[in-house]
Amino acid sequence: MQLPPEDRTLSPHTGYTRAHWEAAADALLAAVEPYATEDRALYHLPGDRESWSGRLSDGLEGYARTLLLAAFRQDATALERYADGLAAGVSGVWPRIADRSQPLVEAASIAFALRITKPLLWDRLDDAVRQRTAAWLDERAHRRGLALQLGAVPGHGGRFLSSVGHDPDASRKAIDRGLERIEQWYVGEGWYTDGDGRKFDYYNGWAMHLYPVLHAWLAQDDRLLDLYGGRLSRHLDDYARLFGADGAPMHQGRSLTYRFATTVPLWLGALTGHTPLPPGETRRLASGALKYFLDRGAVDSRGLLTLGWHGPDSAVLQGYSGPASPYWASKGFLGLLLPADHEVWTAVEEPGPAERSDAVTSIAAPNWLLQSTRSDGLVRLHNHGSEDVRYDPYYTRLAYSTVTEPSESYDNSLIVGGDPNRTEIEPLGVGEGWAASRHRAAGGARVSSVVLARGAVEVRAFLVSGAEPGTPVRVTGWAARDGVRAELLPAVGLDDELSGVTGEGDTLFVALARLTADADAVPLGETVTVRAVGEGELTVVWSGGSETRVRLDGSGVEITAGG
Structure with a gap:
């Protein structure tokens, strides 16, 4: 991947600027284009792995996830190609959307992309194509189970349909159902679980916060933005600490092959004005993650994102991981919606928490x-x-x-x-x-x-x-x-x-x-001494002489700091 020269004045930690993000987006878009079908409705990326949803769904995934990248890049030329694919897709090529299916998740990406590129894409479609697209998304928007554990895509089809005036009452109900569902997963202090149970991972940022916050921001709904934006800002207090000084995100949770999608909440906070992070720190953390993966083989010799972490790595995959799955990393380019003169792009990089x-x-x-x-x-x-x-x-x-x-x-x-x-x-x-x-x-x-x-x-x-x-x-x-x-x-x-x-x-x-x-x-x-002083009790003496006393039993733990 050819990137511009590093700028160590503006970006002393990473050398990356907005130009690097733009070049990376352009290179990724150019690399996938040869794998589009003739009608451009499907992107069949190479590889010997197929997800459990099958080849047709995987092709739709390739279209939807790379469409997101073109949408964030606001690339009018690329969006013309995706407009052709949309017209073919909703005319019978794409699979129907079944409740709790992978196409349901991809429909959320398509609806989101249409919403943020409305003048460039939706408004230029023939009326017949718009009607078929609305009908295809409508099937999704009105399902009660649409707020999936798979990516928490509550009501996104409904949100887009509402924005273009399609069946506003039904669309509003779809939105409300989605928001109600995600509310069940909020546990406080800016954290959601990844669906039912106690699964905490990056879905907090690239799904649970992303969709509600963006919906509120795009709808200019101050009440919802205060609610969801406030949660995002609180989350970022913790989230910023999950990146190492080399840019690496924490290696924990599922869908790690999405790689620099981990930057989503950082950009989202800056985009909507709900972040505790200084602009220079936001860009430093986000650019650090992008650079971390690009420097370590995330993109192969064809310019394609591989199924893995650095390079190919089956250990980080799930059954739903297909050839195009890594392109949810497209979400990491959300920051390109910020104008070039935004302070996140113009501020000098500041160190992240792990460096301070x-x-x-x-x-x-x-x-x-x-x-x-x-x-x-x-x-x-x-x-x-x-x-x-x-x-x-x-x-x-x-x-x-x-x-x-x-x-x-x-x-x-x-x-x-x-x-x-x-x-x-x-x-x-x-x-x-x-x-x-x-x-x-x-x-x-x-x-x-x-x-x-x-x-x-x-x-x-x-x-x-x-x-x-x-x-x-x-x-x-x-x-x-x-x-x-x-x-x-x-x-x-x-x-x-x-x-x-x-x-x-x-x-x-x-x-x-x-x-x-x-x-x-x-x-x-030589750093610490531990003494057992009773059943389930111990004293820890740290270098320097301070003590911590611990008592464990079947019902709990008691920690006491000493002198």
């Missing part, structure tokens, strides 16, 4: 603890509140970071009786420098766990209850990565192999962990 200082930040809604260190720019996420309905390594591991990914050897796990499953996670709270939870382990055992963090150092404590005496227990730490040192030391109840066995009653296991790229870090064993 060491920080340990508790986030109550998902019950997470974020730990960042300025010396190496790493961010670590300690997970004591998020899980999928099944065991999923991208939701249920104890910790994630911006430089590691879940490994097949069950990193960051407590393995009881040879079983790494961690289910029925129940948050026990977060506080200054700590997070705790309870979960079910193998054989019906219950585990109360707490992590204490300071600098790059972690103390991980586990109280195992209800296990048969003599049940083997093993603690694992961070997966090793080039240029990063992963350390794990036994402290209580564990041998040098980080293994132990349960006793007659509740049994305490404690380990020290550290993930660092700081070559000058003092030995882990």
Whole structure:
């Protein structure tokens, strides 16, 4: 991909400016064009993988997701091609939209793109094409199940239809149903779950916040914008901390192949005026993420986004991931809707949170603890509140970071009786420098766990209850990565192999962990001392002499800071 020369005056951290985003968008659009069908209604991108929705749906996905990119770019020439594809698609090429199907999600992208390019695309269509398009979207807009867990696309077809005066009463009802549905997933302090349960991931930004906030902004509905924009602004307080100094987003949750779609809430806050972040920090974080992926092989020799993270990587895919799925990364170009003279584009880049200082930040809604260190720019996420309905390594591991990914050897796990499953996670709270939870382990055992963090150092404590005496227990730490040192030391109840066995009653296991790229870090064993002082009780003495006392039992955790 050919990009302009870096500008280290305006953008001292990334070198990227608006011109880099424009060039990247143009290159991605040019690369997919050869894979359009003759009528331009479908984009069949190459690859040996097909999603569970099938080839026709995958082709529609290719059209819809790259249309979004052309819409954000406001590229009139490209939009003419997509207008041709739209006319063919709604004339019988595209699959009908079935409730809870992948075409339902793609219809949201099409409706959204039509709404933000109305003078360039919709207004130039023949009236017959507009009517067929409205009828195709109408099938979607009036379904009661339209607010999917798959991307939270509440009422977006209805919103577009309402904006062009199509059946306004029915369209309004579709909008209201969608907003009501997403309200069920709001848990407070700017955080939504990814559908039912306690699944916290990037869908907060690229779906749950995006669609309601943009609807309110485009509709000029101040009441809704205050509500949803206020939630977005609060979310960004936490969200900005999920990026490492190298631009990497946190490697956690599903659909990671969308890559720099992680920039959506950053741009959305600036676009609508609902952000706590300075303009230079917004662009630094967003450009950092784009540069991170472009520098690491996200685009192949044909200029296509691959199914993966850096390059191709099947580990980050889901059953619904097809050849065009990565192009939801198009959402990351939302910032191009900001005019070139907007302060986000003209301000000098400012450092992100991971570059400013060491920080340990508790986030109550998902019950997470974020730990960042300025010396190496790493961010670590300690997970004591998020899980999928099944065991999923991208939701249920104890910790994630911006430089590691879940490994097949069950990193960051407590393995009881040879079983790494961690289910029925129940948050026990977060506080200054700590997070705790309870979960079910193998054989019906219950585990109360707490992590204490300071600098790059972690103390991980586990109280195992209800296990048969003599049940083997093993603690694992961070997966090793080039240029990063992963350390794990036994402290209580564990041998040098980080293994132990349960006793007659509740049994305490404690380990020290550290993930660092700081070559000058003092030995882990010299940073902290742990003493067991009773059943489920321990005292942690940090270098410098300050103490933290911990008490774990089957019902909760108590943390007391000493002198």
